[in-house]
Amino acid sequence: MSTELLARAQFAFTISFHYLYPPLSIGLGLLLVIVEGLWLKTRNPLYHQMARFWTKVFALTFAIGVATGIVMEFEFGTNWATYSRYVGDVFGSALAAEGIFAFFLESGFLAVLLFGWDKVGPKMHFFATTMVAFGAHFSAIWIVVANSWMQTPAGYHIVGEGLTARAEITDFWALVFNPSSMDRLSHTVIAAWQAGAWLMASVGAFYLLRKRHRDFALASVKIGLSVALVGALLSLVTGHSSAQGVAVNQPAKLAAFEGHWETAPRAPLHVIGWVDEKNEQTRGVAVPGLLSFLAHADPNAPVTGLRDIPPDERPPVNFTFQLFHLMVAVGFAMIALALWAGWALWRGRLEHSRLLLGCLVASVLGPQIANQAGWWTAEVGRQPWIVWKLLRTSEGLSAVVSANLIIASMVMFTIVYLLLFAVFVFLLNEKIRHGPDDADLVDPYENVARQLGPLKGGAS
Template sequence: MDVTALSRIQFALTAGFHYLYPPLSIGLSLVIVIMEGIYLKTKDPRFKKITIFWTRIFALSFALGVATGLVQLFAFGNNWARYSRFVGDVFGSALAAEGVFAFFLEAGFIGLMLFGWNKVRPGIHYLATICVAFGAHFSATWIVAANSWMQTPAGYKIEEVMGEARATLTDFWGMIFNPTFLDRLTHVLIGCWLTGAFMVISISAYYFLKKRHTDFAKVSLKVGLTIASVMVILQLVSADSSARKVAEYQPAKLAAMEGVYRTESHAAMNLIGWADSKTRTVKALQVPGLLSFLVYRNTETPVTGLDQFPEDDWPMVNAVFQTYHLMIYMWVGMFIAAVLGLILWKRKTFETGKWIHRYLVLSVFFPFVANEAGWFTAEMGRQPWIVYNVLRTADGTSLSIDRGQVIGSLIMFSFIYICLFSLFIFLLNRKIQHGPEETKEDIGYRDPYKLGAT
């Protein structure tokens, strides 16, 4: 492999591992805001205990997200120096805004959120919780804007600076609100909310299986199912809108997602299969005409195939095809989990139905896999462009590094991330096994409501 391929693998490893944690943090922040809001409304101490428990899980994912996210910044300068020089004026503005306006907001209030329960009034603490949640969402907004610009660049022009072509920012808001930004942001945030909701569902179902903390589990499961049931439907709507934008602005990516090698009307939707670029055929279980209908709302409009693009501009077709369909399968798994959970809720039999609880425990994997598969689909589908139709990936790598250096750092990161992931699982399991019992934080706690505080 050359330096470009190895650098892509390394970035996929570091970014893919990092992307396990921000969606969980963002999703749990919504759950925590809801739980603490109920506590403020009802003054029921049970909800304080529930909120503290989920805050601990949030803190763990937040810490891992920050630690792994810093690596990405160094990668831009180390492995992708030519890319950084080319897009620095554009890409850097979004990343700087994320750091100044979003991350500092999270960092400024997270200490108060975690340790301020007995030190400030409930209303002030709730404000800190909201600020942390807003900061997490705002951070995602800037990151998605930067990545969306790479998919559908806007608000820039190419200029020669010191003998090199550079992308220069001409319209900041045009860059932010590029053609796919809002669709991609909606899709990402709903994915985050589903991640948080299914973490809550999974842990709550585990407690039902073990017949522990069932009162806690019942409340948490209801909140998780409410969020999941709404978001799993909204994600379907968001996916439809996002796919139509891909068809409009990145037709080669859509062709790879469904293995459309030839432009044709009545294009079929593939349910499961294999795309073979050598024979330019797809062996799959298909629904004829469904792809044309979903993209153009009629079956006769042709879907642009890969035959309309030079083969050098094709992405890795089967890889994109498989990750895209894996994302769909995970959505189906989440939909089934939401339906099964609602059946338990309607029957008011949360304590029964062991096979359903087992499925709900395992359902936590669905949003994580869907997030990763969606990200791989988006990024591999953009190839061979690092900035779509503007800069090729091979032209963005650094010239000062060699294969040995990248391989060495790839091995190092693999080892470190295995250790970090093992630590995360150990600590997560420890918190789950401990459960929402009283801790030193709760001993001697004087409820401000009983003291007349507001």
């Protein structure tokens, strides 16, 4: 196996494993703001209990996410030194912004969120919760901006030649608002909301199946499903907008999405299929003209086919095709499940349908599968470019790294990551099995006010 393929496989493994956790942190951050806001508005102790429980789950997810994300930064230097030198001015600026505006904000208020329940007032604690949620979202902003620049570079110029060539920023805001960043950011963040929402709904459904913590479970399912349904429907909008941008900026990637070979009007959209790359054919069920309509709002508009792309600039077509269709299929399945569960909840039948509750328990896997498939689609579909039309992936490797070194580090990382995943699953399972604490089913600030009341009265 070549050094390039090993380096790509290692980075794919580390980033895929890491990407299990940031979407959960972003989604749970939003849900914590909603739940704690409901508690402040209604003073219903149930929402206080929910906020305390889901804060513990958020803390676990955040910790594992930080631990698994550090490795990737080392890989930039060890395996991809040429790439790091080429884009250091651009990528480094975005990562620095993430550290300053996102990570410090999130981690700075995290201690108040976790340990400040009995030490600060309710409004101050809610403010800390909101800042942690904002921090998680800001982190996504800068990471997606950096990655989007690799997809659609803007706001730069190239200085130097040959091995000394590198990209320098000429317009920071053009870099931030590059042609794909806002579409990709909205799609990524909404997908993260769904990851947290379906986790909340899944745990609530689990308790309903076990006939435990009924009030907590119903509230978790209601709030989780509400956010999940809104997110699933919004994903259709953001996904469509993102695909239209791909049609303009990365036509080879769109052609790979659909296994589209011939540039022609009324381009078909494949619902399901298989790509024969050797014979340049795609077999499956297709709707004539639908790809043209979705990409250009005109069923007669031509769509660039893969035969107009040089063979050495085509991504792995069938792999990209299958991943893209997996992401879309899971997305529509989540919409159907959210509508089904919402209808059953409205009719008061949710608790009596073990099939539906079982589907909701398993639903936590849906956003994870879609997120992974979507990320892989975007990255594999960009090949053979590590920076679109500027730097090939094969040119971004470190000159001195060897295959044996990559294999050794990959084995080590795999062992460590498997241990971390086992710890995460064990601790999450323990928290879910234990369930919410009955001691949290109170309004602690009401108790404090009651205790201080006589003292204030006596002093007056």
